[in-house]
Amino acid sequence: MSTAVASKGLEGIVATTSSICWIDGDAGVLSYRGIDIHELATKSTFEETTYLLWNGKLPTADELAAFSKELAEAREIDPAIIDFLKRVPSAATPMEVLRTAVSLLSMYEADEKSTAHDANVKKAFHLTAQIPMIVALFDRIRKGKEIVEADKSLSHAGNFLWMLNGEKPSETATKALDVALILHADHELNASTFAARVIAATLADMHSAITGAIGALKGPLHGGANEATMHLLYAIDAAGADPVEYVKQMFAEKKKISGFGHRVYHTEDPRATHLRKMSQELGTAAGNTKWFDLSQKIEAFVKGEKKLNANVDFYSASTYTTLGIDIDLFTPIFAVSRIAGWAAHVIEQHDDNRLIRPRAEYTGPAYPAPYIPVASR
Ligand SMILES: CC(=O)SCCNC(=O)CCNC(=O)[C@H](O)C(C)(C)COP(=O)(O)OP(=O)(O)OC[C@H]1O[C@@H](n2cnc3c(N)ncnc32)[C@H](O)[C@@H]1OP(=O)(O)O
Numbered sequence: 001m002s003t004a005v006a007s008k009g010l011e012g013i014v015a016t017t018s019s020i021c022w023i024d025g026d027a028g029v030l031s032y033r034g035i036d037i038h039e040l041a042t043k044s045t046f047e048e049t050t051y052l053l054w055n056g057k058l059p060t061a062d063e064l065a066a067f068s069k070e071l072a073e074a075r076e077i078d079p080a081i082i083d084f085l086k087r088v089p090s091a092a093t094p095m096e097v098l099r100t101a102v103s104l105l106s107m108y109e110a111d112e113k114s115t116a117h118d119a120n121v122k123k124a125f126h127l128t129a130q131i132p133m134i135v136a137l138f139d140r141i142r143k144g145k146e147i148v149e150a151d152k153s154l155s156h157a158g159n160f161l162w163m164l165n166g167e168k169p170s171e172t173a174t175k176a177l178d179v180a181l182i183l184h185a186d187h188e189l190n191a192s193t194f195a196a197r198v199i200a201a202t203l204a205d206m207h208s209a210i211t212g213a214i215g216a217l218k219g220p221l222h223g224g225a226n227e228a229t230m231h232l233l234y235a236i237d238a239a240g241a242d243p244v245e246y247v248k249q250m251f252a253e254k255k256k257i258s259g260f261g262h263r264v265y266h267t268e269d270p271r272a273t274h275l276r277k278m279s280q281e282l283g284t285a286a287g288n289t290k291w292f293d294l295s296q297k298i299e300a301f302v303k304g305e306k307k308l309n310a311n312v313d314f315y316s317a318s319t320y321t322t323l324g325i326d327i328d329l330f331t332p333i334f335a336v337s338r339i340a341g342w343a344a345h346v347i348e349q350h351d352d353n354r355l356i357r358p359r360a361e362y363t364g365p366a367y368p369a370p371y372i373p374v375a376s377r
């Protein structure tokens, strides 16, 4: 019998080496390739941050221009994908559609099976450009609106807003989304990235790994928590409830409060610092701080009562709502950003691969259990 003892949820297990992302959960430090997230959030762009994640260094001006051009040029999508978006059942959610569309994209990718570095980088460009297109195209199709062609002259964040809304985005909205994309781009071995690496480690292709990652991101304990947070804010508002009493009741019923707690951070999630500020600033600029104010009341109570900190998902909910983005696009937008990190991890995994195959602590019937013939059971 196995004598292995499980760490449930793999808590504290160091499962691989990686040079992409470093977190100090006690100090609240997050860095991509060693560069602090506060520096990146205030000084970088999504394009530059993606270059950093994929190449391990900041680009020169020429390298950044070439990289941004290649990413913009990759804003192409086969008409078969648009056909698919038009045919999905009306109840389909954007996250389900995105997961399936990314799987479908593999059939239109020339080097689909290759796990070679250069082929992976090419696929990373394609997926990073195509994921926001799919999210925006599907949203317009489901609303019966004309689809909007990609504008290759716009930034990554700007083009997404353009394709989503069909009007040139404001500088404020583009900047806010760009910062949100930087903040969500990577986070070491979070559940969806780990899922991607497990799939990649079988030497399956990048599209399989990213399809699996999107499935993992969807859950409310992970990326789905941004949507669950907004549902909570709406529920409190619709009930006209006192947020403290509402959350107190949730605690009494042993319910989890979405947007709080983290497996790794035991202090403020450094991304929440920026999202809190963005939520307030965007709300103030829009003349409506209702969602920010409500969020703050909940945060103060949850922190005071349970010592739980807001995570990246908590203030992204009010930030996206203030930007006029529909609730069921929040988690797809997480994927729009996290594809940068997922791709970096798949490339790193394929470049130095070993199958990922842990063990389980066995808790079933003692071996050898008798086999009783069916007639005697
Ligand atoms: C991008 C991201 O993925 S960030 C995380 C997004 N997820 C969420 O916001 C969902 C809400 N949060 C949670 O469910 C958890 O905090 C997780 C899943 C993020 C981390 O979970 P774990 O490290 O497994 O911690 P676990 O769930 O075991 O919680 C430890 C204790 O804190 C409590 N706790 C943790 N988070 C919360 C929460 N949000 N609300 C209420 N209680 C909580 C648990 O009930 C548990 O209490 P107990 O020891 O009395 O049973």
Ligand SMILES: O=C([O-])CC(=O)C(=O)O
Pocket (backbone or CB within 6 Å): 184, 186, 187, 189, 190, 191, 263, 264, 311, 312
């Ligand atoms: O790291 C985690 O467990 C979850 C998280 O914050 C992320 O994926 O951004």
